[in-house]
Amino acid sequence: xxxxxxxxxxxxxxxxxxxxxxxxxxxxxxxxxxxxxxxxxxxxxxxxxxxxxxxxxxxxxxxxxxxxxxxxxxxxxxxxxxxxxxxxxxxxxxxxxxxxxxxxxxxxxxxxxxxxxxxxxxxxxxxxxxxxxxxxxxxxxxxxxxxxxxxx
Amino acid sequence: xxxxxxxxxxxxxxxxxxxxxxxxxxxxxxxxxxxxxxxxxxxxxxxxxxxxxxxxxxxxxxxxxxxxxxxxxxxxxxxxxxxxxxxxxxxxxxxxxxxxxxxxxxxxxxxxxxxxxxxxxxxxxxxxxxxxxxxxxxxxxxxxxxxxxxxxxxxxxxxxxxxxxxxxxxxxxxxxxxxxxxxxxxxxxxxxxxxxxxxxxxxxxxxxxxxxxxxxxxxxxxxxxxxxxxxxxxxxxxxxxxxxxxxxxxxxxxxxxxxxxxxxxxxxxxxxxxxxxxxxxxxxxxxxxxxxxxxxxxxxxxxxxxxxxxxxxxxxxxxxxxxxxxxxx
Numbered sequence: 001x002x003x004x005x006x007x008x009x010x011x012x013x014x015x016x017x018x019x020x021x022x023x024x025x026x027x028x029x030x031x032x033x034x035x036x037x038x039x040x041x042x043x044x045x046x047x048x049x050x051x052x053x054x055x056x057x058x059x060x061x062x063x064x065x066x067x068x069x070x071x072x073x074x075x076x077x078x079x080x081x082x083x084x085x086x087x088x089x090x091x092x093x094x095x096x097x098x099x100x101x102x103x104x105x106x107x108x109x110x111x112x113x114x115x116x117x118x119x120x121x122x123x124x125x126x127x128x129x130x131x132x133x134x135x136x137x138x139x140x141x142x143x144x145x146x147x148x149x150x151x152x
Numbered sequence: 153x154x155x156x157x158x159x160x161x162x163x164x165x166x167x168x169x170x171x172x173x174x175x176x177x178x179x180x181x182x183x184x185x186x187x188x189x190x191x192x193x194x195x196x197x198x199x200x201x202x203x204x205x206x207x208x209x210x211x212x213x214x215x216x217x218x219x220x221x222x223x224x225x226x227x228x229x230x231x232x233x234x235x236x237x238x239x240x241x242x243x244x245x246x247x248x249x250x251x252x253x254x255x256x257x258x259x260x261x262x263x264x265x266x267x268x269x270x271x272x273x274x275x276x277x278x279x280x281x282x283x284x285x286x287x288x289x290x291x292x293x294x295x296x297x298x299x300x301x302x303x304x305x306x307x308x309x310x311x312x313x314x315x316x317x318x319x320x321x322x323x324x325x326x327x328x329x330x331x332x333x334x335x336x337x338x339x340x341x342x343x344x345x346x347x348x349x350x351x352x353x354x355x356x357x358x359x360x361x362x363x364x365x366x367x368x369x370x371x372x373x374x375x376x377x378x379x380x381x382x383x384x385x386x387x388x389x390x391x392x393x394x395x396x397x398x399x400x401x402x403x404x405x406x407x408x409x410x411x412x413x414x415x416x417x418x419x420x421x422x423x424x425x426x427x428x429x430x431x432x433x434x435x436x437x438x439x440x441x442x443x444x445x446x447x448x449x450x451x452x453x454x455x456x457x458x459x460x461x462x463x464x465x466x467x468x469x470x471x472x473x474x475x476x477x478x479x480x481x
Contacts, residue, residue, distance in 0.1 A: 001160050021163035021206070024193075043156030044194040046388060048261060057235070057264045062156070063193040064265070065186070067163050068208060111260060132387035133259030 006070055010035065011079030019066045026050045026061035028069075029076055037077035037106045041135075048134035051107030052076050058111045077106035080113065088151050089113055096147035100138035108134045112148045124149065158196055165208040169215075169333055172207055172362050177335070179205045180359045186210075187231050188266035190258070191274050199285035201275075215364060218242070225370040227331075230269040230363055234319075237268050246371045249396060252379040253322035256394070259387035269363050272320060272330070272343065276313035276351040276418060277390055278304060279456055296352045304456050312418050313351030314456050316390050320420045322379050324412040325396040328368045334361040347419035354419065375400050375408075378479040380471045381415075384458060391415035392459045395471045397479060405432045411472075416453045416464055423447045435480050444472045 003018040010033060017032045029035045029052065041049035043062050050062040053075035080087040089109050092098070099105050108131060115122055115130040122130070127148050128141070136144060166172050176183055183205040184192055195201045209215055215231035220242045228237060237243055238254045257263055257271060280303040281296045293299025295311035302308035320343070328343045343366070346356055357363065377398040383389040393416045399409040409430050411423040426447040433439045453464035 004163075022158035022161050024158065040156065044197055045190055045262065048259075051261055054264075058261045059265050060190070060261050063189050065158075065163065065189070065193075065206070065208075067165070068186075068189070068210065130260055133261045135388075 004067065006066060008033075008066070008069055008074065009072070010074045011076060012073075017066075021065070021067060023066045024062055025052065025064040025066050025069045025074070028066040029061060029074075035076050035078050039103050039106060041103065046135070047104075048107045048111070048131075049104055051110050051134065053110050053114060056114060056117065058107075058114050075110070077110060080109065087113070089116065089148070092147045092151045093144070096143050096150060098139060098143040098147035104134055104136040104138075108136065108144060112151075116148070116151055122148070156197055158193070159199065159202065161196070161203070162205050163208065164205060165211050167211055167213075169212060169362065169364060172209060172212070173333070173335060173360065175205065175207055176360055176362070183207055183359070185273075185362065187270045188233060188262075190262050190266040191270065195275065195282075198282065200282055209362075220246075222370055224367075226368040227365050228268050228368075229365050230267060232267055232269075234263040234266050234268055234271065238263065247326070247368065249322050249326060249377040249379055249398065250319070250368070253319040253381075253394070253396065256379070256381040257318045268319060269330075269366055271317045272323065272346070272366060273355060273357070273363055274317045276311075276354045277316040277457055278311075278313035278351065279458070280304065281311075281313055304454060311351035312454055312456070313354070314390070314454055315347060315351075315354060315414055315417065315419050316457075317414060317420075318381055318391055318394050321394045321396040321412040321414040323366065323368070324414075324420055324422055325377065325398045325410040326368050327410070328366050330363050331365040331367060332357065332361050333364050334358070338364070340367070344420070344422050349417075349419040351418045376479050378475045380475045382467050382471060390457050392464055392467045393453075393471060395468070395475055397472075397475055399430075399476075399479060401435070401480065405434050406430050407432075411447065413447075413451060413468065416451055416468065418454070421451055423450050425450050435476065440473055440476055443476075444469050447472055 001020045006019045008015050029038050039049040041047045045060050045063045051058045052061045054072050111131050127145050164175050182203050184203045186206045186208045210231045215229040217229045219227045234254050243251050304312040324344050330341050332339045375398050379396050381394045382392045394414045396412050400407045409427050414420040426443045429446050430443050453461050455461045
């Protein structure tokens with residue numbers, strides 16, 4: 001299969017990558033760009049671990065063809081912090097013990113980022129609805145919900 | 153074998169509907185339409201479908217539009233996402249039934265990617281068919297895999313994969329139709345007539361056709377409506393059933409009523425018998441339970457996707473009683 005040159009905007013940086021038509025955005029972000037904060041778990045859109053923001057909205061990078069991501073603003077978990085300066089949501093996850101094994105965390109935080117962008121003060125039901133596609137097998141969600149609620 | 157790797161494919165990203173038709177004509181059944189991709193990509197990954205050409209329709213401007221006109225009603229293009237539908241002021245104001253149905257689909261990320269027309273055109277689902285290629289090495293192919301048996305209905309003479317689109321019952325109750333463009337131009341087809349009942353090829357759409365939009369008649373005042381979806385776990389499971397009811401009550405009895413179901417059988421069901429029975433009657437307990445009995449008679453629920461026939465029947469009955477009482481509330 002021939003590779004195509006794709007212009008991707010990830011975390012504000014424009015990059016050129018050679019991709020195959022059957023490469024997913026997830027594969028390109030991890031393998032070509034080395035941004036391994038984005039995780040692959042189920043690979044078929046059931047778990048939310050591969051969540052990234054496209055044009056500010058959470059989507060599943062495992063179900064997005066890399067070629068479909070052209071001309072779109074992509075944000076991965078690496079785009080939320082600057083060096084040691086974490087995003088307030090990341091700080092809150094640490095403070096509230098919302099991270100255990102950590103595999104769901106990048107997707108969870110990006111989903112929360114979008115929610116808090118459109119609703120500064122979501123109630124528990126709204127938070128649970130927003131993150132219902134991000135599966136966590138460790139925390140039982142209570143601490144995650146608390147962490148999101150505590151972000152000011 | 154990494155089962156999460158997509159097969160080799162050729163990617164097309166046409167800018168016009170005409171280009172889509174040309175690609176379809178050239179490669180016929182070796183093509184698949186990619187809009188949200190939330191159903192197509194997992195099916196390709198599991199090798200449930202095989203096709204060499206993926207046609208992305210998200211760059212076709214007219215397909216990205218929602219338009220509303222008081223005479224013509226609502227038109228939602230084939231590349232409009234469920235999130236865009238849910239967020240549109242006309243839908244929340246004039247089509248609350250549709251808004252509820254759209255919000256019931258899967259979860260946040262899927263609604264940001266998946267489209268309304270994609271939910272209408274979603275392939276039927278099956279406990280057996282939707283397994284991986286590796287899993288299928290262990291048993292003979294079923295009808296949907298071009299074999300000659302059905303594992304859902306043992307001894308069945310056709311494919312009984314389940315019709316699964318969560319928005320379909322609401323759209324049928326709203327008397328929606330589809331705009332389908334083919335080499336002969338645009339055709340309109342009532343959504344109710346779009347489904348074949350054969351799980352192997354569940355929709356009346358040939359290789360040359362493209363569904364470009366769903367059309368919903370203008371809202372009429374005086375109707376009340378409601379939507380219910382029941383599934384084992386809210387966001388991740390396919391429905392046990394989805395039910396939509398619209399009705400107009402003049403105080404002494406029902407003047408008009410629409411009842412539609414999906415997720416229970418190999419095609420959506422418009423319960424015309426129950427509708428007819430309810431006409432002119434006041435909604436008392438006896439009438440409602442008789443209507444529920446007629447509704448179940450018009451439905452042939454399947455044992456599939458983790459739910460038995462018995463549970464499906466009881467769930468449908470309870471949903472119907474609940475929903476009609478809530479609407480009349």
